[in-house]
Amino acid sequence: MDIFIQQLINGLVLGSIYALVALGYTMVYGILELINFAHGEVTMMGAMVALAVIGALMGVAPDLPGVVVVLGGVLIAVPVCMLLGFGIERLAYRPLRNAPRLAPLITAIGLSIVLQNVAMLIWGRQYIAFPPLLPKGQFEILGAHISVLQLFIVALSVTVMLGLWFTVQKTRLGRAMRATAQSREVAALMGVNVNSVIAATFIIGSALAALAGVMVSAYYGLAHYYMGFLLGLKAFSAAVLGGIGNIAGAMLGGLLLGVIEALGAGYIGDLSGGFLGSHYQDVFAFFILSLVLVFRPSGLLGERVASRA
Amino acid sequence: MSLLQVEGLHIHYGGIQAVRGIDLKIDEGELVCLIGANGAGKSSALKGIVGLLPHGGQVHYAGASLKGRPTHAIAAAGLALVPEGRGIFARLTVAENLAMGAYLRRDADAVRADYERIYQTFPRLAERRGQLAGLLSGGEQQMLAIGRALMGRPRLLLLDEPSMGLAPLMVRNIYETIQAVAREGMTILLVEQNAHLALQVSSRGYVMESGAITLAGPSAELAADPQVRAAYLGE
Numbered sequence: 001m002d003i004f005i006q007q008l009i010n011g012l013v014l015g016s017i018y019a020l021v022a023l024g025y026t027m028v029y030g031i032l033e034l035i036n037f038a039h040g041e042v043t044m045m046g047a048m049v050a051l052a053v054i055g056a057l058m059g060v061a062p063d064l065p066g067v068v069v070v071l072g073g074v075l076i077a078v079p080v081c082m083l084l085g086f087g088i089e090r091l092a093y094r095p096l097r098n099a100p101r102l103a104p105l106i107t108a109i110g111l112s113i114v115l116q117n118v119a120m121l122i123w124g125r126q127y128i129a130f131p132p133l134l135p136k137g138q139f140e141i142l143g144a145h146i147s148v149l150q151l152f153i154v155a156l157s158v159t160v161m162l163g164l165w166f167t168v169q170k171t172r173l174g175r176a177m178r179a180t181a182q183s184r185e186v187a188a189l190m191g192v193n194v195n196s197v198i199a200a201t202f203i204i205g206s207a208l209a210a211l212a213g214v215m216v217s218a219y220y221g222l223a224h225y226y227m228g229f230l231l232g233l234k235a236f237s238a239a240v241l242g243g244i245g246n247i248a249g250a251m252l253g254g255l256l257l258g259v260i261e262a263l264g265a266g267y268i269g270d271l272s273g274g275f276l277g278s279h280y281q282d283v284f285a286f287f288i289l290s291l292v293l294v295f296r297p298s299g300l301l302g303e304r305v306a307s308r309a
Numbered sequence: 310m311s312l313l314q315v316e317g318l319h320i321h322y323g324g325i326q327a328v329r330g331i332d333l334k335i336d337e338g339e340l341v342c343l344i345g346a347n348g349a350g351k352s353s354a355l356k357g358i359v360g361l362l363p364h365g366g367q368v369h370y371a372g373a374s375l376k377g378r379p380t381h382a383i384a385a386a387g388l389a390l391v392p393e394g395r396g397i398f399a400r401l402t403v404a405e406n407l408a409m410g411a412y413l414r415r416d417a418d419a420v421r422a423d424y425e426r427i428y429q430t431f432p433r434l435a436e437r438r439g440q441l442a443g444l445l446s447g448g449e450q451q452m453l454a455i456g457r458a459l460m461g462r463p464r465l466l467l468l469d470e471p472s473m474g475l476a477p478l479m480v481r482n483i484y485e486t487i488q489a490v491a492r493e494g495m496t497i498l499l500v501e502q503n504a505h506l507a508l509q510v511s512s513r514g515y516v517m518e519s520g521a522i523t524l525a526g527p528s529a530e531l532a533a534d535p536q537v538r539a540a541y542l543g544e
Contacts, residue, residue: 172412179398179409185361186396188380189389191413191461 006144007266008259013150013219015258016157020212021235022242022250023164024205030181030245031201033101037108038088040232041115042081042206046213047223048119050077051128058131066133070218078210085206086199094195112228119225127222134218153215160211161251164204168247177201181245230282237289243302252300261285310372312337312465312496313358317366319520320350320357327353329520330366335465335498340491342499342507342528344541345517351500352393354517355467359383359390370465385413389463393470395454399443403434406442406453410460420460427456430486448479455486466490466497472506484510504541508532516541
C-alpha cells in the first residue's frame, strides 16, 4: 500500500509535467492539425537556458538565495522559449501553411534535429547538473513521502493549467483560438487575424514547455541536449491518450501517463515475477497507451478524428 | 461612387476558372441579388471579394481597393459574409458565436444592447444561448449565422445561399428577416440558387452562368425575362 501511494504521488508529479508539455502539442494540433515535433526541443531549451542563467547568476552573485537564482533562470528561460516558439512557427511552419501535410511534418522533424544540435554546440554532449539550490524538506502523507519540490511542481502545474483553461474558455483571445481551430476561414470573416492567433498559440505552448523543462531538470537533477526527445515523445503520447486537440484531454492524458509509468516502475517486477526491472517503466507505459488506443483510437476525451478531416 | 464596385473579377482555383471577369456594383442601401445555378461561380465570387480566394481584377469598397488585403482587414472595414453552409462554430455556444461576430468591437455597452436586439429578432437563439451551436437545427444555425454577422454592425452584408437546405417555412422566416434588415437600411448582396425568392425581395439582380454575368437589371424585369423564366424559375 505504501508503495502504491508513493508511486501515485511520484506519478502525479511527473504527470503534471507531461501535461504541461502535452498542452503545447494539443493546442497546436487543434488549430493547425500539425504535430509540432520540435516542441520537445523547446522544453529542452527551457531547461538549458534556465541552467545557463542559473550558473551565471551563481557565479556573479554567490550570496543570492537559491530560490531567487532558480526564479531568475525561469524568468529568462520562459521568454526565450516564447520567442523560440514564435520563430519556429513564423519561419518553419507558416511558409508551409498551405503545403501538403507531409511537408510541415518533415520540417518539424528537421527542426527538432537542428535544435538538438544547436544545444549540443552551445552546451556540449555531457549531462548538466541542476545545482542543489531548492529547499530539501519533505512531508509524510499516508506513509509516503512528498518533497517540497514535488509539491511545488504539482502546485505550479495546476495553477498554470487553470490559468490556461480560463484563458481558452473565458477570454477574447481564447474564444478566437477555439473559433480558429474550428474554421480558419470563418474566424477570419469575423475579423480575427488568424496568423496572430496561431502565433499566440505557439507562444503560449512554448511558455508552458519552458516551465516544464525547468521543472523536469530540477526534478531529475540534470539536463541534456537530447532530453527533449523522450519527454516530447511521452508528452505527445499523453496528448494522443487524452484525445489530441482536446485541452482537458492533454491534462488528463499527461497525469494518467505519469501515474501509469510510476505504477509500472513500482510493480513491474512483481507482475513479471522478477523478470523485468523497474527500468522497463517506459515499455509498460507505452504498452498501456497502445492498449487504450486500440479500444479508443481517438483518445479518452477525443472526438472521432476522421469525421473532422 | 458605389459602396461596392467589382470590375473584371476573375478567380482560378483547382485548375478551373471559376469566375471569368465579372462586373457588379452595389449602392448604399440596396438589396441586390446574384442568382445562378449550382457551380456558376457565385460563391467563388463572394470569396474573392472578401479575400478568401486570390483573384484578378478590381474590387473597390467605399472608394478603396480591397485587393491584396487580408480577410480580417476586409471584415474590419465593414464587410460581413455569411458563408455558404452557414459556417457557425459548432463547438462554441450560441452566445459565443454571437460574441465572435462582435470580435472587433470595443463598445461593450452597445454590444450588449445588440445581443438583446438579436435575441429579440430570433427568440429561438435566446432560448438556446448557452447551448453548443452544433446542436441547433439548420434554420436556427442560419439565424445564428445572420445574427452573428449583424453583431459586427457591418456596412455591407453578403449572404451566400441563406435558403440552402432549409424547410419552406424556415426559408420564409429567414427571408422575412433579410427584408427586415434591408428595411433598416443595410446594404445587402444576396447570392441565391432560389431565383424566385431572391428576385422577389431584391430591387436589382445579376444572373451568373459558367463564371460570367449574362444578364443584369431590375429584379422585376429579370423575373419577367423569358430566358430567366425558362432557366431559373422552372417555367
